[in-house]
Amino acid sequence: MKPIQLFDMESSTYTYVLFDQTSREAVIIDPVDTQVERDLATLREYGLKLVWTIETHAHADHITSAAQLTELTGARTAAPAGCGIGTAGVQLQHGDTLRFGNESLTALHTPGHTAGSMCFVWRDHVLTGDTLLINGCGRTDFQSGSPVDMYNSLTQVLFALPDDTTVWPGHDYQGRTHSSIGHEKAHNARVAGKSEAEFVAIMGALQLPKPKRIDEAVPANLTSGMRHDVDGALLLVPRPQTAYAGDVSPQLAWQWVQAGEAVMVDVRTDAEREWVGFVPGALPLAWKQWPGMAMNPGFDAQLQAAAAGKKVVLLCRSGVRSIAAAKRATELGLEAYNILEGFEGDPDANAQRGRRGGWRLQGLPWRQN
Numbered sequence: 001m002k003p004i005q006l007f008d009m010e011s012s013t014y015t016y017v018l019f020d021q022t023s024r025e026a027v028i029i030d031p032v033d034t035q036v037e038r039d040l041a042t043l044r045e046y047g048l049k050l051v052w053t054i055e056t057h058a059h060a061d062h063i064t065s066a067a068q069l070t071e072l073t074g075a076r077t078a079a080p081a082g083c084g085i086g087t088a089g090v091q092l093q094h095g096d097t098l099r100f101g102n103e104s105l106t107a108l109h110t111p112g113h114t115a116g117s118m119c120f121v122w123r124d125h126v127l128t129g130d131t132l133l134i135n136g137c138g139r140t141d142f143q144s145g146s147p148v149d150m151y152n153s154l155t156q157v158l159f160a161l162p163d164d165t166t167v168w169p170g171h172d173y174q175g176r177t178h179s180s181i182g183h184e185k186a187h188n189a190r191v192a193g194k195s196e197a198e199f200v201a202i203m204g205a206l207q208l209p210k211p212k213r214i215d216e217a218v219p220a221n222l223t224s225g226m227r228h229d230v231d232g233a234l235l236l237v238p239r240p241q242t243a244y245a246g247d248v249s250p251q252l253a254w255q256w257v258q259a260g261e262a263v264m265v266d267v268r269t270d271a272e273r274e275w276v277g278f279v280p281g282a283l284p285l286a287w288k289q290w291p292g293m294a295m296n297p298g299f300d301a302q303l304q305a306a307a308a309g310k311k312v313v314l315l316c317r318s319g320v321r322s323i324a325a326a327k328r329a330t331e332l333g334l335e336a337y338n339i340l341e342g343f344e345g346d347p348d349a350n351a352q353r354g355r356r357g358g359w360r361l362q363g364l365p366w367r368q369n
Contacts (some may be wrong), residue, residue: 011062020101027052055079060214064225066165082116089226113138129170147203191199244326253313262311318342
């Protein structure tokens with residue numbers, strides 16, 4: 001049995017899905033935000049229930065879809081403790097294991113590309129992220145990188161694995177899919193047969209260009225790829241989208257509702273509304289359409305009945321489900337908008353407002369339950 005290997009052309013990133021054949025529980029490693037639909041389709045195709053989203057490090061060349069996948073599937077997040085990904089539910093240390101069904105994944109701390117980078121051993125496979133690549137390794141010249149640490153991670157940690165261990169890298173730019181520990185020990189151009197000093201000199205001479213998306217990707221990846229629509233509160237007109245009518249700020253959505261132009265729909269679960277708080281006047285209509293969960297059978301009919309010729313503005317906790325629901329509403333012929341930022345409760349019992357997105361609005365009827 002081998003991992004399901006998926007490829008993102010834009011960033012040359014490999015994403016991996018591993019699963020237990022009996023329980024169908026699965027993990028995904030290094031998912032990409034623009035490939036959510038592909039990854040959900042893969043889970044459906046194999047009949048899998050996603051239980052973990054896992055990062056090898058905080059990426060500089062793409063944004064993770066971890067936050068989206070956890071909200072859409074109910075999975076948990078895990079990331080290396082040394083990477084500063086504070087939103088990850090489990091902060092992994094060297095030697096930690098993650099279980100999925102009867103299978104387990106073991107974390108190896110392999111600093112060098114970043115200080116917190118990890119690789120993951122599963123059966124006779126190792127998923128190496130940006131540490132060990134085919135005939136190469138990850139760069140070490142930025143983001144807490146260290147060529148000395150990389151050399152030790154390669155020679156003392158990864159090359160200590162059995163030679164027949166299959167290597168599944170986080171990237172490849174020449175169409176290669178996998179290698180082996182034995183092959184890399186013997187033939188890797190950067191490290192095979194090299195002393196530490198020689199390796200450090202090789203890495204120092206690379207002079208690689210700065211990743212194009214680093215300024216955008218790293219901050220987003222430190223929060224599991226969560227949306228950061230910081231201008232949402234200032235958005236006075238809808239922001240058009242291709243698969244639904246557009247994104248709107250909470251203020252604009254409420255103006256429409258007050259004017260009788262729109263109906264507001266809350267697609268969070270009943271449990272979330274009980275715990276976090278209700279949005280008075282919003283239709284509670286949970287969005288349930290992901291692998292392992294049945295679609296809410298009355299969603300389409302209730303949504304169409306509620307719209308009654310009006311716009312539909314949808315909200316959820318972070319904006320993931322409300323976007324999915326807006327796309328579905330559009331398929332039903334409705335003019336549907338996603339409310340930016342998402343809605344999260346405030347622990348202050350005197351107010352109810354979105355924490356991260358800034359639903360800090362005066363005069364709006366968000367309240368504690």
